[in-house]
Amino acid sequence: MRYAYLGPAGTFTEAALLGVEGAREAERVPVSSVPVALAAVRAGEVDAAMVPIENSVEGGVTATLDAVATGSELRIVREALVPVRFVLVAPPGAALADVRTVSTHSHAWAQVRGWMDRHLPGADYVPASSTAAAALALLPGAQDGPRAAGFDAAVCSPVVVEQHPELTVLAEDIGDNRGAVTRFILVARPDAPLPRRTGADRTTLVIPLWEDRAGALLEILEQFATRGVNLSRIESRPTGNYLGEYFFSVDVDGHVHDARVADALVGLRRVCPSTRFLGSYPRADHKDTGVAGQHSDGAFREAQAWVAALQGQRPA
Numbered sequence: 001m002r003y004a005y006l007g008p009a010g011t012f013t014e015a016a017l018l019g020v021e022g023a024r025e026a027e028r029v030p031v032s033s034v035p036v037a038l039a040a041v042r043a044g045e046v047d048a049a050m051v052p053i054e055n056s057v058e059g060g061v062t063a064t065l066d067a068v069a070t071g072s073e074l075r076i077v078r079e080a081l082v083p084v085r086f087v088l089v090a091p092p093g094a095a096l097a098d099v100r101t102v103s104t105h106s107h108a109w110a111q112v113r114g115w116m117d118r119h120l121p122g123a124d125y126v127p128a129s130s131t132a133a134a135a136l137a138l139l140p141g142a143q144d145g146p147r148a149a150g151f152d153a154a155v156c157s158p159v160v161v162e163q164h165p166e167l168t169v170l171a172e173d174i175g176d177n178r179g180a181v182t183r184f185i186l187v188a189r190p191d192a193p194l195p196r197r198t199g200a201d202r203t204t205l206v207i208p209l210w211e212d213r214a215g216a217l218l219e220i221l222e223q224f225a226t227r228g229v230n231l232s233r234i235e236s237r238p239t240g241n242y243l244g245e246y247f248f249s250v251d252v253d254g255h256v257h258d259a260r261v262a263d264a265l266v267g268l269r270r271v272c273p274s275t276r277f278l279g280s281y282p283r284a285d286h287k288d289t290g291v292a293g294q295h296s297d298g299a300f301r302e303a304q305a306w307v308a309a310l311q312g313q314r315p316a
């Protein structure tokens with residue numbers, strides 16, 4: 001197996017990938033962005049890519065939501081949850097008082113702003129392709145080192161310091177939210193085997209808002225509500241075609257092999273024919289989906305059998 005991930009080694013995305021069984025022994029290909037990772041999957045250069053989809057502080061990762069919603073189809077085959085802890089690092093011998101500019105990935109910056117305002121007010125932010133990329137540029141001899149890149153410190157995972165103990169740690173645990181968690185997805189091509197139903201599953205969908213009219217969103221939501229399907233995330237994103245044209249990126253509790261989810265998909269496809277199925281896969285937190293009796297597989301089977309019997313009656 002070959003896996004692409006947002007590199008270099010030491011990123012949170014790599015930590016998510018290393019949690020996949022077999023990934024440590026597999027070939028891991030570090031890439032510079034989410035779109036590059038997904039393009040490598042689509043081109044068949046790798047079997048799958050690990051990318052962030054949601055963080056507990058900022059919500060959906062728009063680069064990922066957009067890249068999986070458009071272009072050729074992809075399939076999510078699993079998810080991973082990674083607690084994120086941030087450290088501030090600098091070149092050997094540096095001190096906090098010397099820091100004027102800080103570099104990191106934009107998601108990390110968003111999660112340490114409170115700490116920065118308190119401890120380094122006025123520090124300038126230099127965006128980096130990843131947390132680890134920013135930190136590695138501070139190492140003595142790095143090609144685009146701090147002089148070339150123009151920053152004094154970086155926000156990264158403590159894993160980078162384990163790998164490069166020569167970095168100076170200026171501060172630890174600088175995240176504004178101690179319990180911050182990022183959710184990642186492993187994305188493959190659409191012919192990847194469908195993960196088995198476990199009873200604690202998630203299904204991800206892309207639903208273009210089909211018609212610009214009153215009640216269109218309600219009609220979509222009704223498909224889930226009447227079948228007892230819970231939504232755990234819903235986000236609207238512009239399609240990029242016209243101002244005002246949107247799609248919804250949705251996670252629902254359950255698997256396409258759950259009768260209520262399958263029935264909701266049938267309804268959804270009728271009211272919104274360009275609905276895209278991105279996959280059903282086990283939840284990383286193993287939280288069982290609570291299902292009321294009238295929405296159970298058994299209730300659907302009984303009701304379908306009843307209708308089939310009615311239809312089986314001798315025609316006039």
Ligand SMILES: O=C(O)C(=O)Cc1ccccc1
Pocket residue numbers: 006010011012013014052055084105107108129130131132182
């Ligand atoms: O830059 C990284 O290390 C990433 O994997 C992206 C990221 C950044 C901050 C929080 C979660 C993921």
